[in-house]
Amino acid sequence: MTEITAGPPALLRSLNARAVLEVVDRQGPIGRPELRDATGLSKTAIAQTLTELERRGAVERAGFDVSRRGPVATLYGLRERASVGAAVDIGHHRVRVIITGLGRQPLARASADADHSSAPETAALVHRLLAQACSDADVDLDDLQVCVIGVPAVVGEGGELRLASGLAAGGVGLASALADALPCPASLENDTNLAAIAEQVGGSARGLSSFVLLSVGASVGAGVVIDGELRRGSTGAAGEIAYLPGPGDEIDDSLGAQSVTTDAEAEGMAPPPSARAVFDAARAGDAAALRAVERTARRIARVSASLALVLDPELIILGGSIGSNGDLLVEPVSRILRDAFPQAAARVAAATAGEHAVLDGAVRLCGDRLREVVFDRATAPLR
Numbered sequence: 001m002t003e004i005t006a007g008p009p010a011l012l013r014s015l016n017a018r019a020v021l022e023v024v025d026r027q028g029p030i031g032r033p034e035l036r037d038a039t040g041l042s043k044t045a046i047a048q049t050l051t052e053l054e055r056r057g058a059v060e061r062a063g064f065d066v067s068r069r070g071p072v073a074t075l076y077g078l079r080e081r082a083s084v085g086a087a088v089d090i091g092h093h094r095v096r097v098i099i100t101g102l103g104r105q106p107l108a109r110a111s112a113d114a115d116h117s118s119a120p121e122t123a124a125l126v127h128r129l130l131a132q133a134c135s136d137a138d139v140d141l142d143d144l145q146v147c148v149i150g151v152p153a154v155v156g157e158g159g160e161l162r163l164a165s166g167l168a169a170g171g172v173g174l175a176s177a178l179a180d181a182l183p184c185p186a187s188l189e190n191d192t193n194l195a196a197i198a199e200q201v202g203g204s205a206r207g208l209s210s211f212v213l214l215s216v217g218a219s220v221g222a223g224v225v226i227d228g229e230l231r232r233g234s235t236g237a238a239g240e241i242a243y244l245p246g247p248g249d250e251i252d253d254s255l256g257a258q259s260v261t262t263d264a265e266a267e268g269m270a271p272p273p274s275a276r277a278v279f280d281a282a283r284a285g286d287a288a289a290l291r292a293v294e295r296t297a298r299r300i301a302r303v304s305a306s307l308a309l310v311l312d313p314e315l316i317i318l319g320g321s322i323g324s325n326g327d328l329l330v331e332p333v334s335r336i337l338r339d340a341f342p343q344a345a346a347r348v349a350a351a352t353a354g355e356h357a358v359l360d361g362a363v364r365l366c367g368d369r370l371r372e373v374v375f376d377r378a379t380a381p382l383r
Helices: 009-027 032-039 043-055 117-138 176-183 190-202 251-255 257-266 275-283 287-311 326-341 356-379
Strands: 057-067 073-078 084-092 094-100 105-114 145-149 184-190 211-216 220-226 317-318 346-351
Touching: 009 032, 009 043, 009 057, 009 073, 009 356, 032 043, 032 073, 073 184, 084 105, 084 117, 084 356, 094 317, 094 356, 105 117, 105 176, 117 145, 117 176, 145 190, 145 356, 176 184, 184 190, 184 356, 190 211, 190 220, 190 317, 190 356, 211 287, 220 287, 257 287, 275 287, 275 326, 287 317, 287 326, 317 326, 326 346
Parallel strands: 084 145, 145 184, 211 317, 317 346
Antiparallel strands: 057 073, 084 094, 094 105, 211 220
């Protein structure tokens, strides 16, 4: 960009501060010469802007660049604790929290098993875990600015939850219970959508603008990113493919963990204790287990073909406790797509964001919102 030299001085200072913060965010720690090159601002404007941003607590000195010739240059970065927030994953059986700052790095973690017997009890558990993690991070609980919470549910525009079978009373009352229990505004997000964000930032979809995360596990859902934007739909239910009719069953019934064990028995395996046991047996070469996995791959391929033909993504990512068995599923799903559905052009890959993808996606969104809080505060014109 180039320096804006006309306009009210307070507005110019605010615009310069925003430009510097955005570069520090993307490239920091960074020195003054690089800031001048990246922003087009003058040497004087850079010096004045950095001084003011330091005074307002948005940036800090982050070391020295000793690699260049000449005087040692001071490096500047965002101040990690200029604002702090929380990321929460309310899973079916466990709740996990992370306290994070501007750098999106974990300052502290806490987790506990959960039975979700009631909305107030779930909210109280989240509060206890946040208090524990804040204490470990040496952060005052009341200093939290933002809380992003992943839930296994459809999240409406007003924060109301639907289709939350794993939560008490189907999630009814949880949003209000969390609002009462937490010290800061809470933003609820569908868990598969957060996992898709994690894949986009640091997983299999890194660098892609259009992809679908197909999560197959305790339930089935899809996180949809098209043209770089997460698509939630008009009511928050985009990607709730579990309720689509399948061949004789809803997709949730034909792709869930129970279907894997049922297929394995039908193929001649002794009754397996879990879907994981079927996949483990397939890796060990068990013929019946391999046939059962092929059945699962055929079902996943049919769903993937529908997603590919309707949405035209570059990539379909297989995730969830079942879908993440990419070493056994990616090849047959890709083969079946290619042979049976040649019009579906999307590639298939395994999820790589890991088992904490929901929490990592929540950390990402939390960091984005913390940045807006800090950037708005740091660039507000002096009165």
